[in-house]
Amino acid sequence: MQNLLHNLNPEQLAAVTLPAQSALILAGAGSGKTRVLTTRIAWLIQTGQVSPGGILAVTFTNKAAKEMMSRLSAMLPINTRGMWIGTFHGLCNRLLRAHHRDAGLPQTFQILDSGDQLSFIKRLLKANNIDDEKFPPKTLMYFINSAKDQGLRAAQVDAYDDFNRKMVGLYDLYDAQCQREGVVDFAELLLRTYELLSRNQPLREHYQERFRHVLVDEFQDTNDLQYKWLKLMAGAGNRRAGAVFAVGDDDQSIYAFRGANVGNMSAFEREFEVKNLIKLEQNYRSHGHILDSANILIANNSKRLGKNLRTDAGHGELVRVMEASSDIQEANWIIEEAKSLIREGSLRSEIAILYRSNAQSRVIEHALFTANIPYRVYGGQRFFERAEIKHAIAYLQLMDNPHNDSAFLRVVNFPTRGIGARSIEQLQDAARAQGSSLYAAVRHVGGKAGTSLANFVKLIEGARFETQNLPLPEMVKIVLDLSTLITHYQTEKEGADRIENLEQLVNAATLFVSEEGFGKEAPAFSGPASSAAVLLENGDGTAIIDADAALPTLMSPLSAFLSHASLEAGDNQAQAGQDAMQLMTVHSAKGLEFDAVFITGLEEGLFPHENSAQEESGVEEERRLMYVAITRARKRLYLSFSQTRMLHGQTRYNMRSRFFDELPEESLKWLSPKIQPSWFGNSKKSAWDDAPIEESNRIAQQMTRQSPSMTWRIGQGVAHPKFGEGVIVNIEGSGTNARAHINFGQFGMKLLDLSVAKLEKI
Numbered sequence: 162m163q164n165l166l167h168n169l170n171p172e173q174l175a176a177v178t179l180p181a182q183s184a185l186i187l188a189g190a191g192s193g194k195t196r197v198l199t200t201r202i203a204w205l206i207q208t209g210q211v212s213p214g215g216i217l218a219v220t221f222t223n224k225a226a227k228e229m230m231s232r233l234s235a236m237l238p239i240n241t242r243g244m245w246i247g248t249f250h251g252l253c254n255r256l257l258r259a260h261h262r263d264a265g266l267p268q269t270f271q272i273l274d275s276g277d278q279l280s281f282i283k284r285l286l287k288a289n290n291i292d293d294e295k296f297p298p299k300t301l302m303y304f305i306n307s308a309k310d311q312g313l314r315a316a317q318v319d320a321y322d323d324f325n326r327k328m329v330g331l332y333d334l335y336d337a338q339c340q341r342e343g344v345v346d347f348a349e350l351l352l353r354t355y356e357l358l359s360r361n362q363p364l365r366e367h368y369q370e371r372f373r374h375v376l377v378d379e380f381q382d383t384n385d386l387q388y389k390w391l392k393l394m395a396g397a398g399n400r401r402a403g404a405v406f407a408v409g410d411d412d413q414s415i416y417a418f419r420g421a422n423v424g425n426m427s428a429f430e431r432e433f434e435v436k437n438l439i440k441l442e443q444n445y446r447s448h449g450h451i452l453d454s455a456n457i458l459i460a461n462n463s464k465r466l467g468k469n470l471r472t473d474a475g476h477g478e479l480v481r482v483m484e485a486s487s488d489i490q491e492a493n494w495i496i497e498e499a500k501s502l503i504r505e506g507s508l509r510s511e512i513a514i515l516y517r518s519n520a521q522s523r524v525i526e527h528a529l530f531t532a533n534i535p536y537r538v539y540g541g542q543r544f545f546e547r548a549e550i551k552h553a554i555a556y557l558q559l560m561d562n563p564h565n566d567s568a569f570l571r572v573v574n575f576p577t578r579g580i581g582a583r584s585i586e587q588l589q590d591a592a593r594a595q596g597s598s599l600y601a602a603v604r605h606v607g608g609k610a611g612t613s614l615a616n617f618v619k620l621i622e623g624a625r626f627e628t629q630n631l632p633l634p635e636m637v638k639i640v641l642d643l644s645t646l647i648t649h650y651q652t653e654k655e656g657a658d659r660i661e662n663l664e665q666l667v668n669a670a671t672l673f674v675s676e677e678g679f680g681k682e683a684p685a686f687s688g689p690a691s692s693a694a695v696l697l698e699n700g701d702g703t704a705i706i707d708a709d710a711a712l713p714t715l716m717s718p719l720s721a722f723l724s725h726a727s728l729e730a731g732d733n734q735a736q737a738g739q740d741a742m743q744l745m746t747v748h749s750a751k752g753l754e755f756d757a758v759f760i761t762g763l764e765e766g767l768f769p770h771e772n773s774a775q776e777e778s779g780v781e782e783e784r785r786l787m788y789v790a791i792t793r794a795r796k797r798l799y800l801s802f803s804q805t806r807m808l809h810g811q812t813r814y815n816m817r818s819r820f821f822d823e824l825p826e827e828s829l830k831w832l833s834p835k836i837q838p839s840w841f842g843n844s845k846k847s848a849w850d851d852a853p854i855e856e857s858n859r860i861a862q863q864m865t866r867q868s869p870s871m872t873w874r875i876g877q878g879v880a881h882p883k884f885g886e887g888v889i890v891n892i893e894g895s896g897t898n899a900r901a902h903i904n905f906g907q908f909g910m911k912l913l914d915l916s917v918a919k920l921e922k923i
């Protein structure tokens with residue numbers, strides 16, 4: 162038997178071997194939280210305290226779940242495939258498939274990803290003649306999702322004014338429409354499971370008894386509903402209570418904008434009567450200068466639970482800092498540095514390039530492409546979000562659940578088959594009159610429109626018939642053919658790439674079937690949990706089938722594949738397996754580690770992001786994000802910023818990020834001369850605060866026009882007739898549209914039109 166424990170330090174050992182009570186492991190980045198959690202699962206199983214089926218482990222991404230399973234298989238001779246290790250969404254999906262009837266869902270319910278959800282909402286507003294200027298679809302989507310994230314149905318939302326009452330009404334309509342179509346959004350997966358378990362006592366007790374150990378990684382980023390869900394699952398406070406083992410780091414809480422509530426950590430301590438709070442302070446990941454930078458930066462935050470990190474690894478190399486003149490130069494510099502790392506023997510996959518926003522990746526990707534360096538982008542446009550893939554998926558969705566109106570509308574006339582807007586309107590009227598899905602309403606439409614629509618239904622029915630009992634990849638192939646999608650793209654100018662992607666979909670299906678084990682026997686767990694299952698009965702006398710087995714017994718390969726398409730974090734399948742450089746946003750780098758890390762675009766407005774700079778709490782969240790970014794690096798860290806950057810079609814002139822002023826000077830090595838003024842010092846005030854834009858523009862316009870050919874740069878001292886002397890701290894736009902943020906000392910920050918304001922250089 163392998164000794165699981167010999168590689169742990171005393172605190173880690175104590176955490177891994179805690180008695181079966183709820184515990185909180187609060188510790189900084191790289192201190193081994195995830196390792197402790199995984200080892201604890203292995204230890205609990207190895208010592209016979211629980212069977213693999215009695216474990217419920219929640220990870221933050223699908224990738225992390227896979228990683229955890231493979232680590233476990235390396236530690237123990239067990240098949241982890243059927244284990245309950247996954248994201249909240251993935252685990253809920255599995256529960257709802259097994260208990261769809263009790264949850265009030267069709268077995269083939271389908272999952273709306275956020276793009277689908279937005280189009281769904283737009284369609285809903287249109288169908289109900291709602292003015293989308295007054296009730297913007299995105300606002301409604303946010304309203305619905307945040308209500309659901311708090312566990313609230315429409316009837317439970319407190320509507321305090323007319324606008325809110327209307328939103329609540331729309332939320333209600335939205336839910337009814339989802340129900341009619343048999344679709345659920347991400348938040349619904351959780352809420353539905355939560356309601357199912359709250360309502361259904363036998364089922365609840367069954368799972369509470371079954372999951373003796375619930376383990377949660379990245380606990381600081383759970384939202385209110387997820388926390389309530391955990392409480393219910395673990396049976397907090399009742400005699401059946403399972404032990405919840407939560408690990409987290411308050412300094413890495415970076416999802417407040419999506420409803421994550423770091424307060425769940427203290428609530429957890431209280432409500433789960435945590436007697437064991439363990440702190441891990443030894444960092445095993447990063448060399449000294451990197452760790453010092455992270456520690457000193459995060460010390461600028463005021464709201465912290467407080468903990469330290471130390472390393473035995475020695476100082477290591479200094480953190481390299483680069484100021485580029487443009488984003489293109491920045492990208493080229495990264496490529497050069499990366500090339501020399503690779504020459505020195507680094508694996509490409511051990512080099513990560515991080516950025517704050519997805520839009521920043523384009524320039525870097527271009528440079529990598531030109532330099533012929535294989536790379537892999539996480540998080541950007543997901544494979545399953547590409548238009549052609551969405552189209553193919555819509556055909557498959559209709560075969561699985563014809564009442565999915567979104568899928569219907571997406572492909573009823575794609576490729577074109579003469580079904581125009583008028584026909585669709587007619588169909589929508591019929592569906593409304595019948596209270597049915599569009600698919601079901603087809604037979605109520607007459608005339609020419611009716612015939613074309615009926616042909617479409619025949620196409621779907623025919624595809625379903627022809628692919629019956631065929632393996633999933635075959636099925637996909639036939640659908641690509643019958644739908645005429647491939648033929649359609651053959652006639653398109655840029656169609657070759659799309660056809661290639663469609664062919665990739667067949668490969669994705671093949672990979673999925675083999676990974677998920679369709680066609681193989683699902684591993685069944687023995688032990689008290691599964692025997693309890695047969696003793697239980699549903700209200701109608703049928704036995705409860707525990708969602709014990711792996712997905713294959715719960716869903717058809719098609720349904721499972723469609724869920725996968727919506728839930729999967731979506732790596733580009735084509736690039737899988739190759740040694741490639743890793744590109745991703747800081748958010749998606751959470752929990753990961755690399756030998757060398759580049760943090761790029763460290764500019765005011767970008768990182769910290771301008772949307773967050775308004776409030777102190779926003780800046781603190783950005784600082785935590787920076788802490789996450791820094792602590793991804795093991796041996797080498799690069800920080801870069803650029804004077805100008807093209808973003809969303811505009812040239813931006815940025816100041817370097819305030820975070821540079823919060824890092825220990827002695828740990829940094831400036832590769833470029835440090836020329837930009839450090840405007841903010843340690844003050845946390847943003848350049849955008851209090852800038853009286855209208856007022857200063859009005860004053861500026863009264864002044865004489867100035868030659869637009871005058872060139873300005875950040876850091877330039879200027880004199881203004883009314884405000885006196887100041888310094889340019891930021892420039893936006895170019896040519897006659899250029900505007901500058903200028904700090905005029907006692908007059909404060911002004912935003913002036915450079916072609917209008919009467920400025921002199923000093």
Ligand code: ATP
Binds near residue numbers: 169792
């Ligand atoms: P994060 O907060 O970033 O998620 P974490 O606390 O989960 O970090 P891990 O990813 O578990 O940290 O561990 C960081 C690195 O340190 C991993 O490479 C892990 O294998 C290693 N490590 C953890 N504990 C030890 C130990 N006792 N001895 C040697 N290496 C260790």
Ligand code: MG
Binds near residue numbers: 194195196378
């Ligand atoms: Mg971790």
